[in-house]
Amino acid sequence: VAMAHLVAGLARCWCPSPLQVINFPVVQLHMSLMAMRASQKDFENAMNQVKLLKKDPGNEVKLKLYALYKQATEGPCNTPKPGVFDLISKAKWDTWSALGSLPKETARQNYVDLVSSLSSSSKSSGQVEPGADRKPPGYETLVVTSEDGITKIMLNRPTKKNAMNRQMYHEIMLALEAASKDDSRITVITGNGDYYSSGNDLTNFTDMASGKVEELAKNSAILLRNFVGCFIDFPKPLVAVVNGPAVGISVTTLGLFDAVYSTDRATFHTPFSHLGQSPEGCSSYTFPRIMSPSKATEMLIFGKKLTAREACAQGLVTEVFPDSTFQKEVWTRLKAYAKLPPNAMRISKEVIRNKEKEKLHAINAEECSVLQERWLSDECMNAVMNFLSRKAKL
Numbered sequence: 001v002a003m004a005h006l007v008a009g010l011a012r013c014w015c016p017s018p019l020q021v022i023n024f025p026v027v028q029l030h031m032s033l034m035a036m037r038a039s040q041k042d043f044e045n046a047m048n049q050v051k052l053l054k055k056d057p058g059n060e061v062k063l064k065l066y067a068l069y070k071q072a073t074e075g076p077c078n079t080p081k082p083g084v085f086d087l088i089s090k091a092k093w094d095t096w097s098a099l100g101s102l103p104k105e106t107a108r109q110n111y112v113d114l115v116s117s118l119s120s121s122s123k124s125s126g127q128v129e130p131g132a133d134r135k136p137p138g139y140e141t142l143v144v145t146s147e148d149g150i151t152k153i154m155l156n157r158p159t160k161k162n163a164m165n166r167q168m169y170h171e172i173m174l175a176l177e178a179a180s181k182d183d184s185r186i187t188v189i190t191g192n193g194d195y196y197s198s199g200n201d202l203t204n205f206t207d208m209a210s211g212k213v214e215e216l217a218k219n220s221a222i223l224l225r226n227f228v229g230c231f232i233d234f235p236k237p238l239v240a241v242v243n244g245p246a247v248g249i250s251v252t253t254l255g256l257f258d259a260v261y262s263t264d265r266a267t268f269h270t271p272f273s274h275l276g277q278s279p280e281g282c283s284s285y286t287f288p289r290i291m292s293p294s295k296a297t298e299m300l301i302f303g304k305k306l307t308a309r310e311a312c313a314q315g316l317v318t319e320v321f322p323d324s325t326f327q328k329e330v331w332t333r334l335k336a337y338a339k340l341p342p343n344a345m346r347i348s349k350e351v352i353r354n355k356e357k358e359k360l361h362a363i364n365a366e367e368c369s370v371l372q373e374r375w376l377s378d379e380c381m382n383a384v385m386n387f388l389s390r391k392a393k394l
């Protein structure tokens, strides 16, 4: 079982960039997540297992395996960026550099997990041990279970309101990848505890202490683009079970789900202007389309927080349930849906989503490049420092 150690750093001034000095005592939290340390032996076994896979996992997974292997053996991407026409090397370089400063041990663990999920899904049906689908790889920030034809990805940092740190972004991508290939018919994302998710973990900004702010912003933009890309491309019905308040990226990505069921005590908040940032998750396109340009403006620019019923009235939420019966009603319904023919559901989603998949990827790329600049702005720095110094809450 993975272990996590929270190491509080010492209070010190944090000067994020030479251009700007903020004399600001900041308690700098270093969360060094001691992911379960896959041993060197596990890593070598996983490398051998890759060669024994019965079915080609596809280019995207092979790129991920390449990047995780390089990160685990060499650390952060340390080679010059290939030329624009060297497409394969550039794709490999992009995927590796997107891992940023992911620790070697974590990359090694993620590699082992990915291979184990590939090998269990590539086994012929006759060979899968009973209940094997209920033995998901060890995730640090998620609990992933698969039964009744439904793979449930539960965000599991309840003491931090399920804020998404870098590890969670990577693990959600891995879990979606595994879910796209397992024998489930529907995939659900939900939260553990009283929050669905409070969005981006703002301590992600404290990595800037390492000094390479521009590089961190670039790698973060690649990470975000890959993360949102997984939602755009996910092939099965993807349902959000919003168990409580949702903030930021956990709200914007709802526009890429196929259905959103919410408890009536949830709220939906996208405080991007407050944070000196800008919309992501393709919400700059999906929200105006879902709820009208002016309603999208109220959320994305003015930061208006919606109740569940308002979000439902505006089309972001499919249906709202009383909190007392929410889980029972929603899971009864989802188990019934999961009995439907899987290929028909997958193909129908393809017919619906393919019309704008390319457009969504283009919008995602544009949003990430704008955010890359926003993250380096004074407005963003000050807003994040205010939160981290506990001066302001949303």
Ligand SMILES: CCCCCCCCCCCCC/C=C/C(=O)SCCNC(=O)CCNC(=O)[C@H](O)C(C)(C)COP(=O)(O)OP(=O)(O)OC[C@H]1O[C@@H](n2cnc3c(N)ncnc32)[C@H](O)[C@@H]1OP(=O)(O)O
Binding pocket: 159, 160, 161, 163, 164, 198, 199, 200, 201, 202, 203, 204, 205, 208, 213, 216, 217, 220, 221, 223, 224, 247, 248, 249, 250, 271, 272, 275, 280, 375, 376, 387, 393, 394
């Ligand atoms: C140089 C470039 C760097 C870029 C870095 C980028 C990262 C990677 C790329 C991905 C980027 C995606 C873009 C996404 C954008 C967004 O999601 S914007 C929204 C971000 N979220 C917030 O601003 C919410 C901040 N949290 C709050 O306002 C409040 O916590 C709350 C959610 C309103 C809940 O308040 P309350 O009920 O009073 O509980 P708290 O005591 O505040 O929280 C309990 C503990 O949880 C911690 N926590 C909660 N939310 C976050 C968070 N988002 N980030 C970090 N920590 C969070 C909170 O600090 C408490 O912790 P302790 O004090 O240790 O108990």
